[in-house]
Amino acid sequence: MRIPEQVQRLAIVIGVIVGGALVVRFLVVPRSLVAKDLHEATTIQREMAKPVKFAGSATCQMCHGDAVERLRGGYHKSLSCEGCHGPAATHAENPMGGKPPAPRDRKFCPLCHLYDASRPTGFPQINPTAHNPLKPCIECHNAHNPVPLKVPQACEACHAQIERTKAVSSHALLRCTTCHTAPERHKTEPRSARPSIPQRREFCGTCHAKDAAEKSAPKVDMTTHGTPYLCWQCHYPHLPEGRG
Amino acid sequence: MNKRDFLKGLILFFPAGGLLDALAKEAGGAEKGAGADAAYDPAKHYYGMGIEIDKCIGCNRCVEACKTENNVPKEPFFFRTWVERYRVSRDGEATVESISVPGRGTREAPEDARETLRSFFVPKLCNQCAHPPCVQVCPVGATFSTADGVVLVDDKRCIGCRYCIQACPYSARYLNPHTKTADKCNFCYHRITKGLLPACVEVCPTQARVFGDLKSKASRLVRFRRMNKIHVLKPGLNTEPKVYYAQLDGEVR
Amino acid sequence: MNAEAAKGLSELLEQVTGFIYPNEIEMHWGILVVVYPYVTGVVAGAFILASMVKVFNVREVQPTYRLALLTALSFLLIAPLPLLLHLGHPLRSYEIFLTPNLQSAMAMFGFVYAWYLMGVLLLEIWFEYRGDLIRMARQERPPMRWIHRALSLFSTDVSEAAATFDKKAIKAITIIGIPSAFLLHGYVGFIFGSVKANPWWSSVLMPIVFLMSAIVSGIALVVFLYMVVTALRREPIDMRCLDTITSYLFYAVIVDFSLEALDFIHRLYQSEESVKILGKLITGKLFMSLFVLQILLGMFIPLAILVLAKMRGFNDDLRKLLYFIAVILIQVGIFSTRWNVVIGGQLFSKSFRGLMGYKMEVMGIEGLLAAVVLLAMPFVILAVLMRVLPTKRLDEQAGGPVMAGVRPVRPEA
Numbered sequence: 001m002r003i004p005e006q007v008q009r010l011a012i013v014i015g016v017i018v019g020g021a022l023v024v025r026f027l028v029v030p031r032s033l034v035a036k037d038l039h040e041a042t043t044i045q046r047e048m049a050k051p052v053k054f055a056g057s058a059t060c061q062m063c064h065g066d067a068v069e070r071l072r073g074g075y076h077k078s079l080s081c082e083g084c085h086g087p088a089a090t091h092a093e094n095p096m097g098g099k100p101p102a103p104r105d106r107k108f109c110p111l112c113h114l115y116d117a118s119r120p121t122g123f124p125q126i127n128p129t130a131h132n133p134l135k136p137c138i139e140c141h142n143a144h145n146p147v148p149l150k151v152p153q154a155c156e157a158c159h160a161q162i163e164r165t166k167a168v169s170s171h172a173l174l175r176c177t178t179c180h181t182a183p184e185r186h187k188t189e190p191r192s193a194r195p196s197i198p199q200r201r202e203f204c205g206t207c208h209a210k211d212a213a214e215k216s217a218p219k220v221d222m223t224t225h226g227t228p229y230l231c232w233q234c235h236y237p238h239l240p241e242g243r244g
Numbered sequence: 245m246n247k248r249d250f251l252k253g254l255i256l257f258f259p260a261g262g263l264l265d266a267l268a269k270e271a272g273g274a275e276k277g278a279g280a281d282a283a284y285d286p287a288k289h290y291y292g293m294g295i296e297i298d299k300c301i302g303c304n305r306c307v308e309a310c311k312t313e314n315n316v317p318k319e320p321f322f323f324r325t326w327v328e329r330y331r332v333s334r335d336g337e338a339t340v341e342s343i344s345v346p347g348r349g350t351r352e353a354p355e356d357a358r359e360t361l362r363s364f365f366v367p368k369l370c371n372q373c374a375h376p377p378c379v380q381v382c383p384v385g386a387t388f389s390t391a392d393g394v395v396l397v398d399d400k401r402c403i404g405c406r407y408c409i410q411a412c413p414y415s416a417r418y419l420n421p422h423t424k425t426a427d428k429c430n431f432c433y434h435r436i437t438k439g440l441l442p443a444c445v446e447v448c449p450t451q452a453r454v455f456g457d458l459k460s461k462a463s464r465l466v467r468f469r470r471m472n473k474i475h476v477l478k479p480g481l482n483t484e485p486k487v488y489y490a491q492l493d494g495e496v497r
Numbered sequence: 498m499n500a501e502a503a504k505g506l507s508e509l510l511e512q513v514t515g516f517i518y519p520n521e522i523e524m525h526w527g528i529l530v531v532v533y534p535y536v537t538g539v540v541a542g543a544f545i546l547a548s549m550v551k552v553f554n555v556r557e558v559q560p561t562y563r564l565a566l567l568t569a570l571s572f573l574l575i576a577p578l579p580l581l582l583h584l585g586h587p588l589r590s591y592e593i594f595l596t597p598n599l600q601s602a603m604a605m606f607g608f609v610y611a612w613y614l615m616g617v618l619l620l621e622i623w624f625e626y627r628g629d630l631i632r633m634a635r636q637e638r639p640p641m642r643w644i645h646r647a648l649s650l651f652s653t654d655v656s657e658a659a660a661t662f663d664k665k666a667i668k669a670i671t672i673i674g675i676p677s678a679f680l681l682h683g684y685v686g687f688i689f690g691s692v693k694a695n696p697w698w699s700s701v702l703m704p705i706v707f708l709m710s711a712i713v714s715g716i717a718l719v720v721f722l723y724m725v726v727t728a729l730r731r732e733p734i735d736m737r738c739l740d741t742i743t744s745y746l747f748y749a750v751i752v753d754f755s756l757e758a759l760d761f762i763h764r765l766y767q768s769e770e771s772v773k774i775l776g777k778l779i780t781g782k783l784f785m786s787l788f789v790l791q792i793l794l795g796m797f798i799p800l801a802i803l804v805l806a807k808m809r810g811f812n813d814d815l816r817k818l819l820y821f822i823a824v825i826l827i828q829v830g831i832f833s834t835r836w837n838v839v840i841g842g843q844l845f846s847k848s849f850r851g852l853m854g855y856k857m858e859v860m861g862i863e864g865l866l867a868a869v870v871l872l873a874m875p876f877v878i879l880a881v882l883m884r885v886l887p888t889k890r891l892d893e894q895a896g897g898p899v900m901a902g903v904r905p906v907r908p909e910a
Contacts, residue, residue: 004662006627009650010620017615025595029376040388043398044286050434053313054443057826076449083305083447087312118329118363119301123450171398225434242334242358258581262588263595304812319498320508323519340516341852347510368518369668377694383603384592401592404585406525407603413694415518415847421498481693497848 013045053087056080061089063095074145077122084143086109097197102143109137117161120188125160155182162238168237179203179237197232204231283365284437286391290458291431292486293445294468295367297493299452302327302365306444306453313432313443316494320345322418325369325430325444330495332362337494362484366455368497369444370416370429371477371485372397378408378417387426394433399425412487413478431455458486505856524843528868530578531839534685534707535832536576536875541682541708542715543569544618544674546742551671557741563888564726565719566622571875571882573614580606582673582862583632602688605680613681616676623648624666629891631655644885660903682711689838696771697778697842709753714831716746717824722879724821726888736813743820747803750827754796774849782844782852786833794828799823809906833841 001012029165032038042208060081061068068120071077082088103109106128115125132140148157155176156163166172176182198204206215208231220226226234236242309319310325322371323399326344333339343365379387386402389395402425409417409426420427432442442444445455456465465488472490478497489496506522513522548567549555581587597604630649634642683704689695690703700706720742727734764772779787802823806816845852858864887894 004659006624006650006652006663009652010623015651021416028267029263029595030267036385036388036596037400039385039401039596040396043388043396043400044433046400047396047430047433048284048437052435052438052440054435054440054446056440056446073605079449080446083309083449087309106359107248111305112301116302117360118331118365120298120364132473212439213794239358258587259591259594262586263591264533265588277613316498319500319503319506320510320519321503321522326519328516338847338850342516342519345510345519377692379600380600381603381692382598383606384589384603385596385598401589401596402586403589403592405580405583405603405687409520409525409602411692411694413847415520418520419523419585421502440669479712497850 052089055087055089055092057082059092070142070144074147076144076146104136104138106134106136109141115160117164119161121161122158124158153188155180158227166238170237170241171237199230201227201231286437288459289392291393291436291444292372292456292458292465292488293369293431294454294456294465294472294474294488294490295487296452296454296468296472297364297366297489297491300365300367300449301450302329302343303449304344305447305449306367309443309447310429310432313411314433317421322427324416324427325367328366328368328496330362330364330366332491332495333359333495334347334361340495360473362493364493366489366492367444368414368416368477369487370412371483372429372431374484374486375482377411377413377481377483381407381411383407387396390433392437394431395428396430396433397426397428399423399427402426403443413481413483417471435469503879505858506862513851514853515846516848517846517851517853518848521843521846522853524840524853525837525856526843527583527863527869528857528865529583529863531832531835531870532868533576533579534711534836534839535683535714536572536579536871537682537685538600538707538711538831539572539715539718539875540569540613541678541711542713543572543719544678544715545712546716546719546745547621548671548675548678549745551668552675555741557570557737560735560738560744561719561723563625563760563886563890564723565715566601566618566625567879567882567886567888568719568722568875569715570618570622571879573610573618574878575871575875577610577771577872578792579868582867582871602684602691607642609677609681611686613674613677617670617677621670621674623650624670626661626886627652627659627663628655629887632891633887640772641885649883673908679708683708689842694847695842696769697775697845698838700760702756706753706760709749709756710831710834713746713749713753713757714829716742717827717831720746720820721824721828724817724824726883729901734813736816739817739820740807743803743823744807746824746827747800749908750796750800750803754800769776771849774845776847777852778841783837783841783856787837790792790833791837794826795833799826799830802826825906 028181057068057080057221064081068081071079073082085102088100088181091098105116110126113125115127119125141147152158154163159176166174179198180195182195183193186195201222202209204210205222207214208220210219212219229238231237261398268347304327307323307326310316310323314324315316316322316324318404324345326342329341329343331339361366372393372395372439374389374393376387378388379395382402383405384401385401386398386407387395388398398421403427404419406419406426409419411413412428416424417428419425432440435442441455442453453465454468456463456468458465468490469488472488474488474490476485476488478485510522534642543565546558547562547569550562581590584590593604593607597607627649630645631652632655634645634649636644684702688708689698689707690700692698720739723733723739762773802819805811806819806823811819840855844855860866
């Protein structure tokens with residue numbers, strides 16, 4: 001069959017284009033430009049070669065074992081060195097080349113310890129305007145083992161949010177110890193030695209039962225109101241009028 | 245040459261120019277073998293991260309450390325990791341803000357005791373998904389998953405089309421304004437392959453962030469997954485994230 | 498980061514309502530990514546109109562056949578430019594040919610584009626024009642003579658057999674071309690529709706809706722160009738042609754509207770988690786561009802105009818005016834459609850808790866000016882193409898059949 005003349009010409013042009021593309025792709029372009037495994041390997045290498053800025057506490061410990069020892073024994077045991085002292089990898093490489101800074105002003109510690117209602121309960125928080133204003137924190141607290149000068153008598157040193165909630169509630173004048181017994185160990189191992197919570201309805205009944213001595217507390221019939229549940233399973237004792 | 249051919253040539257200029265450029269670089273540069281770090285075998289590890297919501301105090305140290313360690317632009321528009329604050333009120337409404345962006349998040353929650361039921365911080369980062377949508381959509385294969393479970397970006401090959409940024413359900417990616425390529429958390433790959441912790445995990449004061457090797461018999465992460473009920477973000481999208489949250493609230497997106 | 502860009506983002510940060518993830522403040526796909534689907538849509542739509550003549554034998558539409566092909570070509574030539582200008586590294590765009598990720602819909606751009614440009618459009622145009630190019634070259638002076646001879650690849654066969662072969666080739670290419678055109682524009686719809694992270698985009702209907710709105714915009718644009726070109730040439734418009742095309746346009750708009758309405762009703766009815774923030778999006782940020790531009794001006798009013806024009810038996814001049822208004826409104830509507838999809842999908846946070854803004858810069862490589870220039874370029878290219886490749890067949894031109902030895906009226910651009 002005779003190939004039409006226009007198709008012959010087209011075939012030449014198409015052949016040149018396709019052939020050219022194939023030649024470029026398979027003969028001219030080096031493997032390094034198209035090999036996926038090579039690209040991934042070089043990327044991984046490049047990433048791994050990037051400089052490290054934070055040395056890691058394990059490295060600090062190699063020379064500053066005593067400071068780390070003190071840290072791990074106290075309330076700051078979960079902290080890293082560089083969280084406060086900044087990246088220290090260059091210092092670890094060349095210790096004589098310069099010391100990492102140590103924060104000494106009042107602006108630094110509140111980054112963690114400023115009161116914030118969203119912070120989890122049990123985390124020690126202060127109001128910097130009220131708490132020894134103008135004094136640098138490290139004057140009273142050793143940053144590596146920050147035992148407070150005075151052992152806090154009230155729970156609010158660590159449970160500030162609960163205290164502030166309770167302070168504007170009808171239970172404001174009740175002390176924490178009225179309802180909760182905290183073992184002494186709770187101050188050093190808070191998650192292992194937890195305070196108690198009342199386990200009987202009669203406990204709340206001491207103020208809220210119909211025949212209770214306390215005149216200002218609202219009264220309910222303890223035999224029928226909310227049985228069989230414990231009172232705090234519905235009412236929030238730190239803010240009772242919040243209704244839950 | 246008529247205008248049509250001129251335009252065709254113009255359109256081909258960009259890719260052709262780039263190709264010639266790359267070929268020239270190949271001709272000039274020496275080829276480095278992939279055997280330099282033979283001591284580290286990626287196949288022996290599989291990394292993930294655990295985050296305990298009840299421990300996060302929202303201090304933002306992780307965000308600052310990450311920016312320092314990884315040269316992330318300091319402006320508040322680019323984050324490899326960030327922290328969100330959630331406030332759930334009694335009528336069920338949740339208010340969310342990012343405390344890592346100055347001005348958009350109050351550093352101190354206002355007292356709203358009567359109205360707020362729950363309030364907490366949630367650190368976020370790239371989830372290093374086991375089934376990553378970002379890897380799926382990259383047109384040139386510049387982003388990929390490594391054998392040790394980290395999703396990396398090849399910034400020498402990324403063309404900056406931003407499709408991966410659109411595809412990430414967690415908005416973990418951004419376009420680096422200096423390199424004009426896509427960028428994101430990579431678990432501080434240069435640290436973990438040397439046995440160090442990622443910078444954010446290193447500096448977290450309450451150890452709310454836990455990093456570990458899922459292939460290891462005893463790692464912090466394995467214990468984390470044993471002792472906690474685990475949640476991940478947006479499980480319905482089937483991205484199989486490897487950042488596991490404990491005590492994650494249902495309001496968190 | 499340069500100070501001006503940082504300032505721009507800071508201003509945008511002020512305008513955020515609710516909560517957005519911190520990285521979301523930067524709008525990643527801007528006006529250029531709106532222009533690209535609009536342009537490829539016109540290409541697909543114009544080609545479908547051309548295919549009606551050759552595959553579906555709608556003879557009435559024949560006067561617009563060549564114009565439709567040239568329109569498709571003009572817009573196709575521009576299509577990669579918005580993408581190249583948008584890339585962070587346009588010089589690396591060759592990678593899409595060398596190492597395409599086969600799982601990525603975007604990776605097929607290079608191949609589909611090259612196939613459609615060379616394997617479909619240029620091939621069809623060549624077969625359509627070959628005969629006329631040879632005949633014209635015989636009568637012309639250089640340089641046009643050499644341009645035409647080169648374009649015909651120095652072919653010389655003008656026999657009946659060759660012409661028949663050409664016709665058959667065109668039909669075959671058009672048959673392959675229709676799914677190719679669907680692929681060229683449909684894959685863009687799939688790029689958006691397959692993003693599960695974004696509920697505004699993620700939809701099975703997205704490629705179909707893209708295609709239908711592409712057909713609408715392509716047909717409407719060819720109608721517009723046909724009316725403008727014949728007016729500039731001071732020639733009478735073929736009203737039968739116009740009436741036929743606008744009928745098809747009408748059906749296309751109905752289908753397009755039905756699909757978009759279906760998507761809308763489906764979303765409202767299913768009421769998934771994202772419905773609240775999307776509701777805020779369309780009643781707030783997208784109100785003008787969606788309800789006013791896309792739906793009212795872009796669909797309802799043109800539909801009403803077309804119905805009116807067809808049912809009321811108006812005279813030719815009134816119908817022409819109505820059609821002209823309708824096709825312009827349709828262009829505005831379809832461009833708004835693209836805007837609402839691309840920009841709209843980025844105006845809400847993936848946390849479903851906030852909305853943000855898009856500040857389109859005027860100058861700059863991704864600015865309004867760049868977009869306007871890109872949209873104007875196809876018309877310039879079309880004007881040039883029409884000089885070289887006349888839209889009227891030689892045997893249709895003024896003066897009757899060409900007689901050997903007599904110099905015909907010079908083909909008008």
